[in-house]
Amino acid sequence: MISERDLAEKFTDVWKQHFPLLTSSYMKLFNEAKPKIINQEIITNHSEDIRYDLVSQLAFNIVEKVSLKKSDYDDVWKEKNLKPIIEQTAFEIWRKSLSYKEINFLQVEEKDCQNICNNIFEFLNKKTVVSSSFKPRFSGYGIISDLIGDLQIDGILYEIKTVQRNFRSSDIKQLIIYLALSHVRGDVIWEYAGLYNPRKGTYCVFNVEKLIYDISAGKSISESFKSLLDSFTREVNIDSRF
Incomplete structure (x- = not known):
């Protein structure tokens, strides 16, 4: 079996085939237009030995x-x-x-951890209207084992990235894997998904159908999700023959 991180960061040809418009240019525009500030940014001293x-x-x-x-x-x-x-x-x-x-x-790590916790709690308090739940599970498919996501708030699936950078295509890809597994298994059809970075204090929410339409050059969710998951399995099977 293979992890969602490997699927998101590797298999470049598969991602290009199914989502040809998920490019660095797209992410530049995405980061200029989508993220909103919800927390105060956590400033850390890079000279401190924080893991x-x-x-x-x-x-x-x-x-x-x-x-x-x-x-x-x-x-x-x-x-x-x-x-x-x-x-x-x-x-x-x-x-x-x-x-x-x-x-x-380390004490400096504990302080940094407390700052992140405070931002996540603030995010939950500001965004939760009905309910929130942690670590939603997604049934596997082909070479993909059962996976665990990060956070669900009021029907929105969030991927949390606690990093000192803007959102990347690999972050969206990881979300797409969860959304695809849920869709093809008929578990939950997610209308909205989002990304949250408690270190930078930013988040974004997007309509899943529109995102897939935009980055796939006009394909539907059902077509995109199943063909993507099938392609992962074919790619691994081809590689295993050599």
């Missing part, structure tokens, strides 16, 4: 735990409560078991 992957995933896991009422926000930062969350987060990222002592979570 951004650990901090970002930890913040997401903490917000999920607090939102599900599994922990109080003030209590979660007590060392005895924080230790297992950090250890589990480190395993999710690096796929090896490390003790809290081995991870050596």
Whole structure:
């Protein structure tokens, strides 16, 4: 099986075939027109030794735990409560078991993590009208295993990218993979999807049908999604023969 990140960042020919207009020029216009500011940007000192992957995933896991009422926000930062969350987060990222002592979570990382948590909570409070849920699951298809997304708010599927950059085509591609899996399995037909960056404090929401029409040069959602997923399987099968 293959991860959504590999699918989004590789398979260049497949993406060009199905979404030929998802180019750097398109993303330039996208980033000029779509994102809106919803949080204060988090400014970090690049000279500080922050492990951004650990901090970002930890913040997401903490917000999920607090939102599900599994922990109080003030209590979660007590060392005895924080230790297992950090250890589990480190395993999710690096796929090896490390003790809290081995991870050596720095004070500057904790402060950065708290800032990200605060922005995500603010985003949830501002955008949630009816309900929100974390880590929606998507059934696999062909070579693609079952996948887990980031966040659903009031029928909008969000991909969270906690990074110091603008949104990239790979971010949209990752969303498309989730949307395609959901569509071909007949689970949820998402009308809207979005991207959120708690580090830059920006987000955007777009109509899925319009996005696919624009970047596929006029194809329908059903045609685009199924043919994309089938192409991934064919591409891997062809490569495996050689």
